Amino acid sequence: MTLYGGLVLVHVIAAVVGLGASFGMPVVAKFGAKSVTNAKVCFEINKKIEMFAKVGSLTLLASGILMAIVNPVLWSQGWFIGSLIIYVLIQPVVAAMLPKTIEKQVDIVMNSGDGELPAEYHQLDKKAAKLNGIAHVAAVVLIVLMSTKPF
Numbered sequence: 001m002t003l004y005g006g007l008v009l010v011h012v013i014a015a016v017v018g019l020g021a022s023f024g025m026p027v028v029a030k031f032g033a034k035s036v037t038n039a040k041v042c043f044e045i046n047k048k049i050e051m052f053a054k055v056g057s058l059t060l061l062a063s064g065i066l067m068a069i070v071n072p073v074l075w076s077q078g079w080f081i082g083s084l085i086i087y088v089l090i091q092p093v094v095a096a097m098l099p100k101t102i103e104k105q106v107d108i109v110m111n112s113g114d115g116e117l118p119a120e121y122h123q124l125d126k127k128a129a130k131l132n133g134i135a136h137v138a139a140v141v142l143i144v145l146m147s148t149k150p151f
Helices: 003-032 036-070 072-076 078-110 119-148
Strands: none
Touching (some): 036 072, 072 078, 078 119
């Protein structure tokens, strides 16, 4: 296997690990959090899953840039440049907006008694769902660009 082939392999594994975790976390939060007690458990589970999303995302970026260093022609490919731009543009959503929203949800849950989730939690859940939707669309676009290399 060539160095480039090894980097592609690392890149694909990072995509599976990171994106799988990113797509799974909202499912755990949405369908597991039926009460305050359940929400607390879901946040603990997602805290563990989040590590895979972060490591996968950083590994994707690093391996992608290393592939372009090994194969400089990538810097002239529109799909590659477009992928980097999308990756950078989605970072405020996945690294700032979404974590802040989830942090507010955690605060609400941790300061609530057992029982039903408060209305404010559900409002934040809707916001988190929209932000996750944006992130998931970006991820799918990135996958399509990298798989089809249309330009």
